[in-house]
Structures are given as structure tokens and as C-alpha cells.
Amino acid sequence: MTSSVLTYEKGYAIHVNQPGDSLYYYLDYDERSHDLNMEFQHFHDFYEICILLDRTAAHIIEGSLYEMQPYDIVLLRPALLHKTQYPKGVPPKRLMINFAMPRSLPGLENGYSELFTIFNAQVPIFRFSEERRKEVLAPLNDIFAISQQLSPIQSVAIHHKFVEFLCGLHRYAAENSYVREEKGSSMTQRMYAIASYIHSHYQQEMSLDDVSRRFYVSAHHLSRQFNKVTGFTFTEYVQMTRIRNAQQMLIHSSEKITDIATQCGFTSFSQFNRIFNKQNGMSPSAYRRSRPAQDERNLGEINTL
Numbered sequence: 001m002t003s004s005v006l007t008y009e010k011g012y013a014i015h016v017n018q019p020g021d022s023l024y025y026y027l028d029y030d031e032r033s034h035d036l037n038m039e040f041q042h043f044h045d046f047y048e049i050c051i052l053l054d055r056t057a058a059h060i061i062e063g064s065l066y067e068m069q070p071y072d073i074v075l076l077r078p079a080l081l082h083k084t085q086y087p088k089g090v091p092p093k094r095l096m097i098n099f100a101m102p103r104s105l106p107g108l109e110n111g112y113s114e115l116f117t118i119f120n121a122q123v124p125i126f127r128f129s130e131e132r133r134k135e136v137l138a139p140l141n142d143i144f145a146i147s148q149q150l151s152p153i154q155s156v157a158i159h160h161k162f163v164e165f166l167c168g169l170h171r172y173a174a175e176n177s178y179v180r181e182e183k184g185s186s187m188t189q190r191m192y193a194i195a196s197y198i199h200s201h202y203q204q205e206m207s208l209d210d211v212s213r214r215f216y217v218s219a220h221h222l223s224r225q226f227n228k229v230t231g232f233t234f235t236e237y238v239q240m241t242r243i244r245n246a247q248q249m250l251i252h253s254s255e256k257i258t259d260i261a262t263q264c265g266f267t268s269f270s271q272f273n274r275i276f277n278k279q280n281g282m283s284p285s286a287y288r289r290s291r292p293a294q295d296e297r298n299l300g301e302i303n304t305l
Helices: 109-120 130-147 154-171 186-201 208-214 219-230 234-252 257-263 269-280 284-290
Strands: 012-016 024-031 047-052 057-061 064-068 073-076 082-085 093-100
Touching (some): 012 154, 024 130, 073 109, 208 219, 208 234, 219 234
Antiparallel strands (some): 012 024, 047 093, 057 082
16 A cells, blocks of 8 residues: 555445445545547446546546646546546556435535536636645545445445545635646647547537538648547537537437437437447447436536537
């Protein structure tokens, strides 16, 4: 076990309940290798927090690249498309937290609603001074200690400390010193800007020629550079972004599948059905049936893209 600002033990994990439960915690203390970088951005039905403990890494959120330093705290609300890029070499240590909690406790609804505004920050990454960092992260160290003690109220104590952690983030949010840095060549930056544009405008008609004119780069050069930076062609990236958002709507709404196809930017249902089948190995209707029904009380808390 290593102990500095944040207690860490490689391979250690803390569980409270299971994914899909209204109250759920999973704290994963481990390393992440460059070889395990995900191919494309993904999303969850729960909240996620990533804290890097050493080295550097990057987070791609809705197509935008954010550089991370040790002890940066990345907050990800449900349904937010994202992925982490870890560097080559020695795998960085990190704490990954997945969680869900009921926010409809009588008398506390407004307080919880305000508390969770930290997940809607324009740049959802928090960086604090060393002194403040220790204070903010202290409840997580308490959770680590609690998890190693057998107690009939262990899960209650973990939940209490985690809410204390979120309250600390909210209390000191104004002290956040994270500034997004533009790294890489100007062309690489432009490709990430285009990826971000796709995430913001996937519902609209979008062609390579239109986007190339908007970003003042030839269609041929955009196509080649976009593939080089993201690993996908322009068309593949647009289609995957639309399908990921359609998946969310299929799970978290009762809208007709034909309407979902239109809202996600597909010009015909046959096109949507064909691409959805190709990416998921099943039809949209089968995908909807394969997912458990969502608790109606939580639907309003899901922030769709």
C-alpha cells in the first residue's frame, strides 16, 4: 500500500451494491496501460470520477481533448461520451469511481440538485492547490480505511464519506485552477475541434465538404488528418456519435424508434437500422428490449447529449 495525498493499493476495489441499483459505488484502484486505451468514446448510465495519481494522461470528452496531471479530478455525468488516453511506458496509477445515488430524499431534493451541478461544469475537471487537494480528497482516504473494517453500517459510512467528498468539491469549486491547454500541432488541434463540432451538431445534416469549408481545410486533407488523429474516417466518426446517442435515447426514453433515428441525424430509417445493426450486432428494437427498464425517478436526472 502506498500513501500520499490519496491512499492507493494496486488492484484494490470497493463495492457497494451493483450497477443498476439506485445506490451504487465501485472504487477501482489500479494502473492503466496505453495498450488498453479504448478505441472509441463510450458512456455509462452512472456517474464516473477519474483521479490520476501519477504521470500524465488525457481525457477526450465529447470530442474535446483535456490534458490531465496527477490529482486532477475528472467528473463525468451519465450519458457523456468520453474516453481516457493513457501514455506509453509505465502504466499510470489512477482511482476510477463509478457511482449512482438517489437524489429524491424528502427535504433534501434542492440540496442534492445543487450539489450535482459540479458535474455540469463547462470544463468538468478540477485542479486544486496541494493544501486544498488534501482536504478535498481526505474523505476518499476515509472510505479506503472504512472498507477494510467489518461493520454492519459499512455501506452507510462509505456513502456518508462520499457525499462529504462531493460537498468538498462543490464548496471549493471556485478555487478550481484547471486551464485547458492546447497541445500538439495546429492541425491536430483542428481535428479535435472538428470532433467536438460533430458531437455538438450530430443531429443536423453533416458532410465532409460542409465541415471542411467551416474549418478552412480541404476535404481531402481533413479526411486524411482526421483518420490519422482519431483512428476513424470522418463518416465513421459521425455515424458512431449518432449511434451512441441513439442508444441512450432507446434506453432512457419511450420515443418511437423512427423518431429517434430522425433526431439523431439519420436521413432514413433504413440507413439508421443498417448502421445500428452493423455497430451493435442487433436491431434498435432488440437493443431496447435487451436493456432493463429504467426507474422513472432517475430518467429526469440523466443528462443526454
